[in-house]
Amino acid sequence: MKKFKMFFDIEKEEQWLNEQLQKGYRCTNISGSGIYTFEKTDKTYVMRLDYQDYLSKKKFKDYKGIYEDFGWSYINSPWLSGTRYWQKEDDDQNEIFSDRQSKSNYYKRLMGYSSCFGLLCLFYSYMIYKDSGLYLAEGLWSMEGAMFWKAFLFETPFALLRSLPALMAVIFGISYYKAYRKYSMLKEK
Structure with a gap:
């Protein structure tokens, strides 16, 4: 499986x-x-x-x-x-030795990966949005009625794809924060 x-x-x-x-x-x-x-x-x-x-x-x-x-x-x-x-x-001795230093090193490494990938996604998002925004259909916001809704609904999946790097930057930011909290808790003890 x-x-x-x-x-x-x-x-x-x-x-x-x-x-x-x-x-x-x-x-x-x-x-x-x-x-x-x-x-x-x-x-x-x-x-x-x-x-x-x-x-x-x-x-x-x-x-x-x-x-x-x-x-x-x-x-x-x-x-x-x-x-x-x-x-x-499974027997009576199921624990392995894993010291606090090795755990804190792991979380420190995870913080580094998360911040690096998060900043890359943020930079990429900036490059995408700086000139055009999410919706690229020309004159979309000046359209009216059914024509507006057709163009808007057609363009929305593409806009969601263009927003993916920003979403990934947020996810990596959350990952960084969680790793930082665990890292700081290990350092305090």
Whole structure:
């Protein structure tokens, strides 16, 4: 079974993955485009996410070996995200060590991505709207009656498409704000 899902909050992602495990579906792969691959299982598993900055091949091999020594299995996932996915059969010791510094680094990285993409979308929106606005139909606002409504309804889907970059800038702004709140909470403790 494959499911498409996008997450900006790692804790919600871990919760969702564990809900899938409770339904009897074990995760086997996670692609960079948000496609999760599951297989049916009769065993009870638990999944944990760990947050690591870039690791060299040697450091990753050592890191992976430590977790595997404690019974965790590594799930293939996007390499550059910094999120590492671990799964094992449910027993008394289901927590992995993930320090506050690695979590705060993750949220700091997410803030950087969100601000970069948000500013790009904002700049692109400005380039679209600076001369023309959303509706490009010539003389639209001077039309009357049925002619106005036909032109307006025809142009509206295109106007909505032109507003997409501004909407994306807002979404990235919200993502930045949420990551900043979590980052500052981790720094306070």
